Amino acid sequence: MSEPRSAPTVGQVVLGRRLLDLRERAGLKREDAARVLRVAPATVRRMEMAEVALKIPYLQLLLKAYGVCDDEAELFVQVAEEANRPGWWQRFRDILPDWFSMYVSLEGAASLIRSYEPHFVPGLLQTEDYARAVLRSGAIGQTSPDDIERHVALRMRRQQLLTRTDAPRFWAVMDETALRRQAGGPEVMRAQIDKLLEATKLPHVTLQVAPFVSGPHPGTYGPFVLFRFAMPELPDMVYSEYLTGAVYLDARAEVATHLEVMDRMAAQAATAQRTKEILQDLRKEL
Numbered sequence: 001m002s003e004p005r006s007a008p009t010v011g012q013v014v015l016g017r018r019l020l021d022l023r024e025r026a027g028l029k030r031e032d033a034a035r036v037l038r039v040a041p042a043t044v045r046r047m048e049m050a051e052v053a054l055k056i057p058y059l060q061l062l063l064k065a066y067g068v069c070d071d072e073a074e075l076f077v078q079v080a081e082e083a084n085r086p087g088w089w090q091r092f093r094d095i096l097p098d099w100f101s102m103y104v105s106l107e108g109a110a111s112l113i114r115s116y117e118p119h120f121v122p123g124l125l126q127t128e129d130y131a132r133a134v135l136r137s138g139a140i141g142q143t144s145p146d147d148i149e150r151h152v153a154l155r156m157r158r159q160q161l162l163t164r165t166d167a168p169r170f171w172a173v174m175d176e177t178a179l180r181r182q183a184g185g186p187e188v189m190r191a192q193i194d195k196l197l198e199a200t201k202l203p204h205v206t207l208q209v210a211p212f213v214s215g216p217h218p219g220t221y222g223p224f225v226l227f228r229f230a231m232p233e234l235p236d237m238v239y240s241e242y243l244t245g246a247v248y249l250d251a252r253a254e255v256a257t258h259l260e261v262m263d264r265m266a267a268q269a270a271t272a273q274r275t276k277e278i279l280q281d282l283r284k285e286l
Helices: 010-025 030-037 041-048 056-065 070-083 088-092 098-109 128-136 145-163 176-180 186-199 252-268 272-285
Strands: 112-117 169-175 205-210 224-228 237-242 245-249
Touching: 010 041, 010 056, 010 070, 010 098, 030 041, 030 056, 056 070, 088 098, 088 145, 098 145, 098 224, 098 237, 098 245, 112 252, 128 145, 128 186, 169 176, 169 252, 176 205, 176 272, 186 205, 186 272, 205 252, 205 272, 224 252, 237 252, 245 252
Parallel strands: 112 169, 169 205
Antiparallel strands: 112 224, 224 237, 237 245
């Protein structure tokens, strides 16, 4: 049997899609590929959908059956071996839900991340104290103090993404509610607003606040994140979270709807420059 994973890495997703494309180009059905491996067609589907790691002996047999030349097949195998290695976030598997593990992988591979947050400061821009206060409120369920500290450490580790030399563009829209709802008290909120103001100085970060006075907007249903990738094999994806899990959307119609909503919110929200002024004013009130 192929080796399962709690959540696929982005590399596994890309290779799965490439494997599907190679099979279709070869004019073979999943049943044909399954006969090559002497497995059920469901196993081939799971490999192509990145529901399991790509077992190298299976991969070599499939590539040969698909007519891939030796040099290209060897490169494919090397990439698969790299993709099968656990990501850094696997060190946090004790507290990381399976449905969020995929999110961290996508976040690290994206070239553009657009986020709408109606309730809290986006995780990539939170201070330790703010994150700790949010987590203690029960935002991730009932957890022990040790678990909370592990969650904080994970969140801080994720933030290294924004200081990489190849950092993605990060564009976030926050409702004013996220800034008015105090987490941890005035001192914590002052430090949090300071961090947001520092983030606005980064050339690849755009931050906008949707103030109360701008009225309702089409994103009020809940938070979501849109990922775009430099890899052509990966389509735009939308992540939408609910109380006990999350969904990942990549159907064109669904992604297009979320993108349109994001664009409308960005047009309606305060500009990046006006957002700096709003943050400065809010800090004076604390």
